[in-house]
Amino acid sequence: MALWARLDDVCVRYGPKIVMQNLSLDIVEGAITCIIGLSGAGKSTILRLLNGLKKPDTGRVFVRGKDITEMRERDLIDLRRTIGFAFQFSALFDSLTIGENVALPLRENTKMHDGEIRKLVSETLDSVGLAHVEERSPSELSGGMVKRAGFARAVVSNPAAVLYDEPTTGLDPIITHVLTDLIVKLREKLNGTAVVVSHDLESIYIMADYIAMLFEGAIVAYGTVDEIRRSPNPIVQQFLQGSEVGPIPI
Amino acid sequence: MKVFEEVGRGTIGAFAYAGGVAELLGDALRFIAGLRIRVRETLDQAFLLGVQSLSIVILTSLFTGMVFSLESANQAVSYGVGNLVGGLVAFTAARELGPMLSAVVVAGRTGAAIAAELGSMVVTEQIEALQSLGLSPTRMLVVPRLLALVVMLPLLTVLADIVSIVGGMWVAGVYAHISQESFITSARAAVPFDDVLKGLFKSVVFAVIIAMIGSYQGLQTRGGAAGVGKATTGAVVTSIILIFMFNFALSYVLFGSS
Numbered sequence: 001m002a003l004w005a006r007l008d009d010v011c012v013r014y015g016p017k018i019v020m021q022n023l024s025l026d027i028v029e030g031a032i033t034c035i036i037g038l039s040g041a042g043k044s045t046i047l048r049l050l051n052g053l054k055k056p057d058t059g060r061v062f063v064r065g066k067d068i069t070e071m072r073e074r075d076l077i078d079l080r081r082t083i084g085f086a087f088q089f090s091a092l093f094d095s096l097t098i099g100e101n102v103a104l105p106l107r108e109n110t111k112m113h114d115g116e117i118r119k120l121v122s123e124t125l126d127s128v129g130l131a132h133v134e135e136r137s138p139s140e141l142s143g144g145m146v147k148r149a150g151f152a153r154a155v156v157s158n159p160a161a162v163l164y165d166e167p168t169t170g171l172d173p174i175i176t177h178v179l180t181d182l183i184v185k186l187r188e189k190l191n192g193t194a195v196v197v198s199h200d201l202e203s204i205y206i207m208a209d210y211i212a213m214l215f216e217g218a219i220v221a222y223g224t225v226d227e228i229r230r231s232p233n234p235i236v237q238q239f240l241q242g243s244e245v246g247p248i249p250i
Numbered sequence: 251m252k253v254f255e256e257v258g259r260g261t262i263g264a265f266a267y268a269g270g271v272a273e274l275l276g277d278a279l280r281f282i283a284g285l286r287i288r289v290r291e292t293l294d295q296a297f298l299l300g301v302q303s304l305s306i307v308i309l310t311s312l313f314t315g316m317v318f319s320l321e322s323a324n325q326a327v328s329y330g331v332g333n334l335v336g337g338l339v340a341f342t343a344a345r346e347l348g349p350m351l352s353a354v355v356v357a358g359r360t361g362a363a364i365a366a367e368l369g370s371m372v373v374t375e376q377i378e379a380l381q382s383l384g385l386s387p388t389r390m391l392v393v394p395r396l397l398a399l400v401v402m403l404p405l406l407t408v409l410a411d412i413v414s415i416v417g418g419m420w421v422a423g424v425y426a427h428i429s430q431e432s433f434i435t436s437a438r439a440a441v442p443f444d445d446v447l448k449g450l451f452k453s454v455v456f457a458v459i460i461a462m463i464g465s466y467q468g469l470q471t472r473g474g475a476a477g478v479g480k481a482t483t484g485a486v487v488t489s490i491i492l493i494f495m496f497n498f499a500l501s502y503v504l505f506g507s508s
């Protein structure tokens with residue numbers, strides 16, 4: 001199995017709070033890896049470590065074999081252009097229309113002509129089920145549509161990997177199902193890697209190739225969906241069953 | 251001992267803040283020097299930050315010029331030097347009132363707007379979204395605001411100079427019966443063109459202060475809505491304090507011997 005990325009003995013703290021301690025995790029190339037764990041466990045921080053938005057206090061982060069913790073900002077910018085990032089609240093620029101939001105990485109990072117950009121933006125929005133919304137502003141769309149627009153912006157540059165931060169949180173079951181399918185389809189279309197941070201176990205069971213569970217700053221379980229579901233680890237079982245009783249303190 | 255600790259912490263914080271602003275300014279100047287400028291965004295910002303400040307700058311400078319003339323004209327006439335009022339008003343407007351007043355007003359309106367907008371973008375992850383797309387927030391957001399203010403604040407200052415002189419002239423005529431001819435002749439004699447240019451140079455420095463402090467405070471926002479409020483207040487207070495400090499320093503350097 002080729003690796004797309006590796007977190008090696010990573011420690012991260014926010015002020016006095018230790019978020020990750022000697023955390024190691026492999027992200028398999030071409031697979032969907034889902035990261036689960038309690039709220040505030042540091043799942044989103046893993047995504048920010050993977051595209052260099054956050055540097056670990058100690059430890060190393062490798063992406064395609066390159067240590068990005070030592071990279072210059074210039075090189076990190078080049079790296080980020082190869083990684084799509086769909087944010088939890090989509091983070092669309094509210095001063096721009098949906099079309100301008102999706103077109104932004106193409107306008108700023110490529111030499112494509114206006115006509116080509118328009119065509120690609122339209123196709124990408126179409127592929128996430130958002131036809132004819134180019135001229136609308138983010139505030140005019142529903143939560144599910146905004147999420148899909150965020151997906152479109154993340155994948156429009158044809159990235160090698162896409163990072164999804166809580167893609168289905170706060171959405172109704174139908175839209176959740178639509179977005180879950182979309183993540184799988186986009187991964188197949190891009191033929192790349194996806195890392196998904198989520199609490200939504202139903203979606204994770206559908207889309208994940210691998211699941212990693214984060215608890216108290218370390219990965220306590222890693223494996224395929226079946227392996228995780230059958231895990232003897234009481235922490236994993238308590239989390240999957242949503243039980244109040246067990247080793248995870250409430 | 252606690253007092254010393256607090257003083258030490260405050261000093262370190264002040265140097266860290268100054269270093270952060272200087273680093274951001276250096277970054278912005280690097281993009282400007284490389285002509286990596288977003289023209290449309292800069293023009294939009296010039297309209298939002300400059301043109302939309304017109305009414306508040308006109309009103310504040312008009313009434314300040316009027317009150318300055320009101321206070322000085324009666325006194326000057328009673329001492330038999332009413333012919334100097336025009337010079338006094340114009341001299342003060344070009345050197346101090348115009349640049350300072352427009353800068354303080356713009357800091358209150360525009361500095362706050364910059365900090366609030368960028369702060370909101372931080373808390374809604376839009377800044378991280380820019381970075382994740384391989385785009386520099388400094389180039390995308392700070393440079394257009396800096397350039398817009400550097401162009402618009404001197405223009406607003408020229409307008410403030412003119413409006414305060416005209417307001418002063420009207421009050422001098424109505425309350426102290428100083429003729430327009432006498433007022434204008436005195437104003438022309440008292441203010442060499444050089445002084446106007448020096449006043450405009452001050453406004454360029456103030457524009458840099460407002461844009462950079464607003465941007466830095468905005469980009470340093472932490473927390474939610476409360477953080478944005480704190481950043482906005484901090485931007486206005488810090489900008490106004492720095493404008494007053496730099497105004498003294500610049501007046502000393504530019505006009506110290508005249």
